[in-house]
Amino acid sequence: MGCSPLRGDPIQRKCYSLLFEGTNARNVFEEHIKRLREREAKLIQEGQSANDYITNQLEDALATASALNQREEEIKERRAARLFRIDYDKFFSTEGNESDRKELLNCGKWIFDTVSTQAFQLGYLMTVHSVVELLLEAEVNTPYDKRCQVIAFVSNLYIDLLNAYFSSGSDTEHRILTGFVKEPRARVFDANQLSLRGLLAQSVKELNERQWIFFRYAILEIVHSKYAYKVLLDRLNTSSEPSLAKAYRDYLPNLINSVLQLREEYIEAAVNTTLNSAEFKQELQLLRARLLGERKPEDEIDEIVKQRCESVKTEVREKCKQNISASLGEFAKADKILNRLLASPADETEGGILNE
Known part of the structure; x- marks a missing residue:
């Protein structure tokens, strides 16, 4: 040889x-x-x-x-x-598609660079262990083997759900830039696009290991989103450990409410960051100066400034909703999320949830 x-x-x-x-x-x-x-x-x-x-x-x-x-x-x-189901040989041998190549690499870069950060990896570990603690909170002195069993159950479940989210859902291998790569969720970690990462950027510009808390929130949003919930239902319904699957279902209401509380905290952080920014404070000072120059009464000036603050709050909250919707496909409230996650197997196959 x-x-x-x-x-x-x-x-x-x-x-x-x-x-x-x-x-x-x-x-x-x-x-x-x-x-x-x-x-x-x-x-x-x-x-x-x-x-x-x-x-x-x-x-x-x-x-x-x-x-x-x-x-x-x-x-x-x-x-x-490979991530975006693009035919490597055909796509990269095509002449004149340099801008498409750049877009493909950019989309992949944001995802691969993010999941390799300490922030994301810590966030994933803490996501798993937070849910494990939730499932075991009723037990006292949980045996080590039992804890390992629950950790493996949650970890394997969430890996499947993350893979479902970052999947085109099709076996078709494209020769041009189309399919999953064109979906808004493909930019989930791109801070310059409408995305969950864009939501964080509304209050925190620098990404470091301290932001693991955000990725714990983001992972929980992703694995319960419209893009992953069918896989979640399938894994729970066919689990080889039905007692753990049932425990997970039982704790879903508390878990989802906790996720939405975290979501609201990031929205509030975005609002407060904007209102407390030097740029906005300067805008309000200029507004007051202009109104004083127009000889407006003090109480009228206060009301106009208050209205401007309320208007900006609304604008920021709307931008937050757009960031969340871009990555999750919707800005769903607890009732909608839980209705599809707690569907019985009969509901799923007889018309309803899986065919929504």
Whole structure:
């Protein structure tokens, strides 16, 4: 048997190591390039030419860096194509679709970059354990094995539901930019679009690990949304652990009310952030100054300023609703969410919920 291309090409072998053998290998490589450049620059500054060792080492390192960049771009293209059910070979070989390629990669980037953050991963873990505690709150001194069983039940359930949300729901592999990638929920983590991430951006601009609380909220919204609830019902109805499925159903009213309370807190945070912003305070000062210049009575000025504040509150709340609706497909209240989640199997198959 012949050697594989990877084994036969030292550059590609190094790329494989840098991609798959941990961040330490990548850090050492980048430091290596930095040192070589510094040594080369120092020699030039001293009026000397770099020796063959430095020149060859730097050329080899830069060639590896270039190849590594190409491999990373290919990985990003392939994973985005797979996520959005796009035919990689056909799509990326088509000429003249550069803007579509950029849009595909951008959509994928927001999702993959977000789920790899500490904030999201902490949020997912805390989501699971929050629900586990809810399911076990009636028990005293829960045995370790039982707790592990409940953790596995909730975790597997939520992974299935997240996969359902981030799924086109179709086996069709597209050759052009269409399907799931064009749906608003594909931008769920894009802070520049109407989305749940856009909801957070209305009150918090910087995303760091402290925002795990937001992702706990976002995950709970997603797994109970119109895009995932059919899978949730199916998993509960066919679970190999019916007692846990029943317990989950029993706690759904409390869980959904808690989610909607968190939702309202983010909406209020968005309203307060806008009202307390320097820009809005300056707007009110200018408004007061203009009204004083028009010799309006003080009580009339106060009323006009109050009306402006109420108007802005309404505008901000409406923007929040738009952000939520874009990612969840609706701005549903507790009754609607619970009606479909608590449907009996007969309701689901006889006309109702699953065919809504």
